[in-house]
Amino acid sequence: MKYNFAKIEPKWQKAWADAEAFKAVDFDKRPKWYGLVEFPYPSGAGMHVGHIKAYSSIEVLARKRRMQGYNVLFPIGFDSFGLPAENYAIKTNTHPHIITEKNIQHFSEQLKKVGFSFDWSREFATSRPDYYKWTQWIFLKLFEHGLVFRSKTLVNYCPHCKVVLSNEDSQGGKCDICHSDVIQLPKDVWFLRITDYADKLLEGLNHVDYPESVKQQEIAWIGKSTGTFVDFLVKDHDDKLEVYTTRCDTLYGVTFMVVAPEHPILDKYKSEITNWDAVEVYRQECAKKSEFERTQLVKDKTGVKIEGLSAINPITGKEIPIFIADYVMMGYGTGAIMAVPAHDQRDYDFAKAFNVPIIQVIKGGDISKEAYTGDGEMINSGFLNGYTNKKDSIAKMQEFLGEKGIGHKGVQYKMKDWAFNRQRYWGEPIPLIHCPKCGTVGVPYDELPLKLPDVENFEPGQDGKSPLARIPSFVNCTCPKCGGPAKRETDTMPQWAGSSWYFLRFCDPHNDKAFADRKKIEYWMPVDHYNGGMEHVTRHLLYSRFWHHFLYDIGEVNTPEPYAKRTYQGMVLGADGEKMSKSKGNVIDPVDIVDQYGADTLRTYVMFMGDYGSAAPWSDESLKGCKRFLDRVAGLTDIVKDMPEDPDTEAKVHKTIKKVSDDIENMKFNTAIAALMTLINDFSKKGAITKSDLETFLKLLSPFAPHLTEEIWEFIGNNPDGKTFCTLSSWPTYDEEKTKDATVKMGVQVNGKVRGTIEIAADAPKEEALAAGRAQENVAKYLEGKTIVKEIYVPGKILNFVVRG
RNA sequence: GCCGCCAUGGCGGAAUAGGUAGACGCGCGGGACUUAAAAUCCCGUUCUGGCAACAGAGUGCGGGUUCGAUUCCCGCUGGCGGCACCA
Numbered sequence: 001m002k003y004n005f006a007k008i009e010p011k012w013q014k015a016w017a018d019a020e021a022f023k024a025v026d027f028d029k030r031p032k033w034y035g036l037v038e039f040p041y042p043s044g045a046g047m048h049v050g051h052i053k054a055y056s057s058i059e060v061l062a063r064k065r066r067m068q069g070y071n072v073l074f075p076i077g078f079d080s081f082g083l084p085a086e087n088y089a090i091k092t093n094t095h096p097h098i099i100t101e102k103n104i105q106h107f108s109e110q111l112k113k114v115g116f117s118f119d120w121s122r123e124f125a126t127s128r129p130d131y132y133k134w135t136q137w138i139f140l141k142l143f144e145h146g147l148v149f150r151s152k153t154l155v156n157y158c159p160h161c162k163v164v165l166s167n168e169d170s171q172g173g174k175c176d177i178c179h180s181d182v183i184q185l186p187k188d189v190w191f192l193r194i195t196d197y198a199d200k201l202l203e204g205l206n207h208v209d210y211p212e213s214v215k216q217q218e219i220a221w222i223g224k225s226t227g228t229f230v231d232f233l234v235k236d237h238d239d240k241l242e243v244y245t246t247r248c249d250t251l252y253g254v255t256f257m258v259v260a261p262e263h264p265i266l267d268k269y270k271s272e273i274t275n276w277d278a279v280e281v282y283r284q285e286c287a288k289k290s291e292f293e294r295t296q297l298v299k300d301k302t303g304v305k306i307e308g309l310s311a312i313n314p315i316t317g318k319e320i321p322i323f324i325a326d327y328v329m330m331g332y333g334t335g336a337i338m339a340v341p342a343h344d345q346r347d348y349d350f351a352k353a354f355n356v357p358i359i360q361v362i363k364g365g366d367i368s369k370e371a372y373t374g375d376g377e378m379i380n381s382g383f384l385n386g387y388t389n390k391k392d393s394i395a396k397m398q399e400f401l402g403e404k405g406i407g408h409k410g411v412q413y414k415m416k417d418w419a420f421n422r423q424r425y426w427g428e429p430i431p432l433i434h435c436p437k438c439g440t441v442g443v444p445y446d447e448l449p450l451k452l453p454d455v456e457n458f459e460p461g462q463d464g465k466s467p468l469a470r471i472p473s474f475v476n477c478t479c480p481k482c483g484g485p486a487k488r489e490t491d492t493m494p495q496w497a498g499s500s501w502y503f504l505r506f507c508d509p510h511n512d513k514a515f516a517d518r519k520k521i522e523y524w525m526p527v528d529h530y531n532g533g534m535e536h537v538t539r540h541l542l543y544s545r546f547w548h549h550f551l552y553d554i555g556e557v558n559t560p561e562p563y564a565k566r567t568y569q570g571m572v573l574g575a576d577g578e579k580m581s582k583s584k585g586n587v588i589d590p591v592d593i594v595d596q597y598g599a600d601t602l603r604t605y606v607m608f609m610g611d612y613g614s615a616a617p618w619s620d621e622s623l624k625g626c627k628r629f630l631d632r633v634a635g636l637t638d639i640v641k642d643m644p645e646d647p648d649t650e651a652k653v654h655k656t657i658k659k660v661s662d663d664i665e666n667m668k669f670n671t672a673i674a675a676l677m678t679l680i681n682d683f684s685k686k687g688a689i690t691k692s693d694l695e696t697f698l699k700l701l702s703p704f705a706p707h708l709t710e711e712i713w714e715f716i717g718n719n720p721d722g723k724t725f726c727t728l729s730s731w732p733t734y735d736e737e738k739t740k741d742a743t744v745k746m747g748v749q750v751n752g753k754v755r756g757t758i759e760i761a762a763d764a765p766k767e768e769a770l771a772a773g774r775a776q777e778n779v780a781k782y783l784e785g786k787t788i789v790k791e792i793y794v795p796g797k798i799l800n801f802v803v804r805g
Numbered sequence: 806g807c808c809g810c811c812a813u814g815g816c817g818g819a820a821u822a823g824g825u826a827g828a829c830g831c832g833c834g835g836g837a838c839u840u841a842a843a844a845u846c847c848c849g850u851u852c853u854g855g856c857a858a859c860a861g862a863g864u865g866c867g868g869g870u871u872c873g874a875u876u877c878c879c880g881c882u883g884g885c886g887g888c889a890c891c892a
Contacts, residue, residue: 171888172888213809213886217808217887217888220809221888223891244892245892246891246892247892326890327890347892609817610818619816622830622831623831625830671820674819675829678829681829748825749824749872752824753873757825778858792873797824799824
């Protein structure tokens, strides 16, 4: 058969769509399988090859599952709120709504051209009111349950995007959207209490099938630490300065305290601090430094001693000085530390620089040179002297502190609460109302969706407020509680809001009574397999798990964890081995590839190019190799003969069924395709195959190259009514007995070096194998005149003569 | 600095309950077809030596365990990812 991809691809895409071949059926009796890919942001640039690779794994699995008799949900939608559309709107003065819908249209056409078997009837976009109504609904539930709070603290702020960012949005001190340096500003911000869910997010990882690297990254990001809070008295005041420490047993070694430059104790005792000018100068210097400078570049210890204010070591009763220094962060612990210079290198460096005494309390190391951070016997520590196990000494000290009422156990997380409001237009309006009498009140549920009003100008205001603040008709409202005049919140939700629950909407996308019908959620959830990028592990993945745990706690969903299994794909690099970028000119447009070589070639190549989880450079030559393979597949129709099954070919077919089936399950798509290439090579050598051989081959290849295999399926007469699709046929099964070879080729070694090869029965007895080995001319040469010390025979694997002399 | 991962031909990569290293593809060399080229097909292709049979070396480096190590252990080197003055 001749392979004309340009003709057959649109033909079958239409046929599948007309027959609703990929429609997921709610409550069907077949076992369900929910495969999910990270729905795209519909950017103006359209689809990237990265999308093809990211989606192809679940695509292949979904097609295989349908053939295996599963009721498959493989949905697609669009994550369509966000800054790029808004920035483009500002530049072109076009409404982001118009741009977004146009991009969705374009993106959908591109995805369809590749032949992904999505159930398009469930498509939605997060920027449409019928969707964001429910994003707002979940937000109100969070508010109702006390998980939304407002606080004026130091937050990450991107001066370029003019927007407050969460910690997750500013990893490495860079804005996630524009990559410029993030600064710290005191702002009045809405937070979601994700830290309340830190333990649940950690514990949940024990019950899901995620790669170890993904789990480790989430664990590190949450950063749970167990320790002790200890109160230090401020001298001559009935006031305390609380610190957090993981080594409360070193309390006898505390010779000073350090507070962060932003610590409130400074302003509180301003009148008593005799060197206030110096303190103020230092604070201003710190404020000027970017987060990057403060945490990464400047490792030298700087600081200022606070004159006129000191503290009392609660265990020794001694007066100790208080410093401010920027190596202590306001955002972690209490913003104040007890310094143990003998056993903490940072405190040690600071003590040396500021000439503070150093008291050793753990035996070991050389304190004259550096801090000793190892374990050892407690010394100079009163009742702790003689303890050698830190677990015991910490427990003893905690007990003591507890009795005295000056300290208690506690936990700390590196993860911070989720700064949730954005001073931008193109996002979900936050459904809250500020009433001068009643405080903050949620918009009543029956008034949702709170629609995003039209504006003329999408630019964020110079006052740091969102464009919504300039619309009096939106801002001014009545309080739902008291009916008095009130004002609406004018900030919008962050990019991540809509994607934090979208997998639930796919269960029931057109419901206008609930975010999804409970019965449908119970039928489809959890997601059986979710594939996506590593870059989302501490962003989208964490956020969506948080929301889902919350929805579980309030009884809205049936499982705490949304995703049973998570995998990730490696990046597709440019042909030069560099990350694809416009400036490097190494970008591959998947649509060009589809036009030139066909979607099946693109799909096959992307799965064949290397290990799925690893990055691999693009190669036009290798792509052509995949096209060549598909051309040969089309040619198989020429060698189909009406003849009895050849046992040798049959064995190869059965082995291939096993290999391809297993490899797809293990995401080893490259070797699955390699096995099919090997099989077609065997077919070619034989020169003739049965129709049944071809059918099996087509079924195995169908998930990768669905259009070509569908066309051949029809060509050989298997689709008489136009609806009996190869892609919905049954997945081939294999007979284990037929995958086993009667004879095996084995290497024969002498002292571990291969000296010959024998072919014998797989289960040949040892004597027979040894005799065959000795009979090998080359082997005999090496055995001659030597004493055989040992004969090793591992059936089917190896024969080894160990000789001496 | 800490945590995790990785290192195999000219290239992408196969093979790890320890058992003939280099499957499959690309590239390259040779041949067939063609007036010629492309396409296609056939043969070869880890390196060194040899017409060949075969021999030696070989999975980042140095050791170890073993009849046998790409695979396991110890110590390095290089690279990737994450976190980072986290108390």
